[in-house]
Amino acid sequence: MVSPDTIRTAIGVIGNGTALVLFLSPVPTFIRIWKKGSVEQYSPVPYVATLLNCMIWVLYGLPLVHPHSMLVVTINGTGLVIELTYVALFLLCSRGATRRKVFLLLVTEIVFVGAVTVLVLNLAHTYERRSMIVGILGVLFGIGMYAAPLSVMKIVIQTKSVEYMPLSLSLASLVNAICWTAYALIKFDLYITIPNGLGVLFAGAQVVLYAIYYKSTQEIIEARKRKANQLVAMTEVVVNDGKTNNHVGASLY
Secondary structure (H helix, E strand, O other), X not given: OOOHHHHHHHHHHHHHHHHHHHHHOOHHHHHHHHHHOOOOOOOOHHHHHHHHHHHHHHHHHOOOOOOOOHHHXXXXXXXXXXXXXXXXXXXXXOOXXXXXXXXXXXXXXXXXXXXXXXXHHHHOOOHHHHHHHHHHHHHHHHHHHHHOOHHHHHHHHHHXXXXXXXXXXXXXXXXXXXXXXXXXXXXXXXXXXXXHHHHXXXXXXXXXXXXXXXXXXXXXXXXXXXXXXXXXXHHHHXXXXXXXXXXXXXXXX
């Protein structure tokens, strides 16, 4: 008979895979940002929030804080590198107030996690206390990571468009949250259960919104294309009229 620990480890490995897909799902978005040289209306909040979440969970999974949590460390360490890359691209392709905001958030996060690490390792002298302190922070920032797209969801409802809420990111978030909720429930870990359980709800809501507003999004995009084509046609007419008038004027002389 398969032991609960074996099942938990298997789900943790699957969770690592789904989390990696989650971390990589914004790649098409950032390819678009890089090509255009602009972040357009994309929000940096989900990526900054995910970066902070990864840093906290790497700290939580360290042997000095919560032993036997290597699966937590591996995937969050990978996510940390990936999210840092996204934030760096956001800094390169944003301007003015947006760039300053992202930079200040990044510096604040690094300083905060560094301070937490020093304080926890020096003032909390048992694994239980260290796990509790960092675990509570992990719960708070895990909720923040999954709730970060709420700002994007608000824009979706207001504009009736899901153009700037990628479906791949929402689906990856949903599957990832389900896996890690199951992982935490098998050998109950409250600190992993709470944020991922809420993550199932938040990501599920995003998928529902996508289904509701997908059709209206296509209509908005098509209307934008038609308007752009009309402008191009009008420009060509004006240019051609100008050439005709110049030709007539030259003939008269």
